[in-house]
Amino acid sequence: MQQLSVLILAAGQGKRMVSDLPKVLHRLGGRPLLAHVLTAAHQLENTATRVVVYGHGGEAVRAAFADEPSVLWAEQAEQLGTGHAVAQALPLLDEAGITLVLYGDVPLIQPETLQPLVDAARQGRLALLTAKLDNPAGYGRIVRDDQGQVQRIVEEKDATPAERCLSEINTGILAVSTTKLRRWVAELRNDNAQGEYYLTDTIALAVREGVPVEPFTVTEPLEVQGVNDRRQLAELERYYQRWQAEKLMREGATLLDPARVDVRGALVTGRDVVIDVNVVFEGTVRLGDRVKIGPFCVLKDAIIGDDVEIFSHCWIDGAEVGPGSQIGPFARLRPETRLAAGVHIGNFVETKKTCINPGSKVNHLTYLGDAEIGSGVNVGAGTITCNYDGANKHKTIIEDDAFIGSNSSLVAPVRIGRSATIGAGSSVSRDVPDDSLCLTRAPRKEVTNWQRPVKSKKL
Ligand code: UD1
Ligand code: CA
Secondary structure, three states: OOOEEEEEEEOOOOHHHOOOOOHHHOEEOOEEHHHHHHHHHHHHOOOOEEEEEEEOOOHHHHHHOOOOOOEEEEEEOOOOOHHHHHHHHHHHOOOOOEEEEEEOOOOOOOHHHHHHHHHHHHOOOEEEEEEEOOOOOOOOEEEEOOOOOEEEEEOHHHOOHHHHOOOEEEEEEEEEEHHHHHHHHHHOOOOOOOOOOOHHHHHHHHHHHOOOEEEEEOOOHHHHOOOOOHHHHHHHHHHHHHHHHHHHHHOOEEEOOHHHEEEEEEEEEOOOEEEOOOEEEEEEEEEOOOOEEOOOOEEEOOEEOOOOEEOOOOEEEOEEEOOOOEEOOOEEEOOOEEEOOOOEEEEEEEEEEEEEOOOOEEEEEEEEEEEEEOOOOEEOOOOEEEOEOOOOEOOEEEOOOOEEOOOOEEEOOEEEOOOOEEOOOOEEOOOEOOOOEEOOOOOOOOOOOOOOOOOOOOO
16 A cells, blocks of 8 residues: 655744744644644554654744654745645655645644545545635635536635635645655746745646546534634634533533533543533543542543542642542642542642552641551641651651541651551651550640730820
């Protein structure tokens, strides 16, 4: 089978974004626009050669994809048009194969839509993706003959008033044999309204050579919608999120309002998951069966076990929550938090690099950092692990069935023994043996019939 090269044009400055960030690095669903296009290309054919044309000063774009070594890069120092952009990448394309042209700022294109174009190109045709728009202003128009055969594309600025009335537009996406593309691109001239080398002029060249041109019309115009400004970016973000929400519901999740959940990454849900409003998922998140998430939560790179309930206003980042646990409201689980089964984390509790074994409870106003908590432990309100001495972090270990009284400071490194009890208000800086009571409370002082000072009279 002829090798597929996917050529992604991304040299445009994106002036209308009014941004210091190159346009294709702006994010949609938490990922750069270009990442969506690269993924679509990979899903289409995972052996495809992917080439990105980037612009002058676009080093930041290359750098953003440094972890994708299979992507090839071609610089287009000056933007002289889409045809010129393609020419810059020709040396990187597989000569005996076919080339599919995509755009770094058209992020929602789907592999299924592209497949027929690739197939047609492999059969020797020039495949073109078109769309029928109510308002075609700004786009290149598809000009067909009386038999409905595509003849050429005319850019809006070069079009006659009659041509401007055509509602079928060029999405810019096309596929054709690389040899032919090379031949036609070499023939392009810039004697047009914009003084640019138009890739679209290759259509007329194909027709002249008798190469069949096969148009495909998209059923969902959003797939070929480009991002030129932040308003369009926001619009596509909403569409993208609607797709995500519909996918989640198809997979068996209840969304109390599909318009108020945002997935910025990959979310995998179990059966009968319930997600309340205004929940944001980032990175890779896995939810087990029957997980319930209250309103206003953020979950990032997290694994949540079956039957977990997360109450409102929780922030969960880089954490693993065991089955049947309860979190929040207002809890913050930071990276490397590992909770076993049936753990309770209550309001205003923060954990970091902390592992908590089955059935332990940390219900109120607590900070646990660099800690290992056994099973059946009760951590009282206001307990703090003093894990940082200003220079280094130290570990706190609390053994099974220990009881930590409220408002205690555990000054790490320190170990609280099995079934030990810490009296409320203690500051513990040495290890506590198993089964013992540790109390550092100052002895109570009492003065009977105490007279409070009174204000002295002004002289
Ligand atoms: C282009 C098409 C037009 C089509 C429209 C769809 C041409 C001549 N016209 O017009 O028929 O309806 O897209 O959106 O192709 N780019 C480069 N280098 C360049 C110029 C552009 O990489 O020198 C990239 C841009 O980053 C952008 C894409 O190509 O992603 C399209 O460029 P743009 O200038 O927006 O083309 P249009 O004039 O909109
Ligand atoms: Ca455009």
